[in-house]
Amino acid sequence: MSDSPKHPAITLKNVSFQYAESATELCYHDWQVSQGERIFLHGPSGSGKTTLLNLLCGILTPDKGTVELLSKPFSTLRNTQRDKFRARHIGVVFQQFNLISHLSVAQNIALATHFAGSSPPDSATLVQLIEALQLPPKILHNKAGQLSVGQQQRVAIARALINRPEILLVDEPTSALDADARDAFMKLLISQCERYQTTLIFVSHDISLSDYLDKRVALKDLADKKESRSC
């Protein structure tokens, strides 16, 4: 059986970034992630993992170098084009989930389709997705603010997956879960990524979770911190 050729999902070229009030510049090495690859990214606190995810989803733009996603020059797109690209092709699940508490679960998920410029999800699609994440369909009518942390995580995943993004960025999602819930969450996440051949960048301090992913990458092998603009 021959493997089909893998196209790059993510290409970093000569990227560096410095926060306005920081004396430290973060310099990322050239890096390529193939479509469908699932990467476990780890490293000490403050090493630059969240900054990298923010560069990958366009919340931050590099001072130097480029971020290409799906062979498009993502980091140099105009803001509106970048926002559109993000909404259509990238799913994010960050530590705070960013659900809108007074909206229902269904409305929270539908917001992602609205931003992507697609039609709202029909109820069969919503039910299928929510059941795949092992939530009861009736939860679609509950306000996001009434959910447990574990339920909020699954809804955040549902919202991130509703547009079937090619790239999923996940930042430390399991810190509030006990061991059983964490394993169940990881299995669900990976099964969803396998189903859609989603490229996954998964950031966590919990090295035991790396067994769920294809490849482990230490941030120290990917980035240097410099005290001046020297890289």
Ligand SMILES: Nc1ncnc2c1ncn2[C@@H]1O[C@H](COP(=O)(O)OP(=O)(O)OP(=O)(O)O)[C@@H](O)[C@H]1O
């Ligand atoms: N808004 C900001 N302004 C100034 N400096 C920042 C800002 N955000 C992060 N930094 C600095 O940038 C560096 C990288 O931070 P980042 O949050 O990317 O690290 P991290 O590896 O994700 O850390 P953690 O594991 O604690 O989440 C750190 O030195 C941090 O202090």
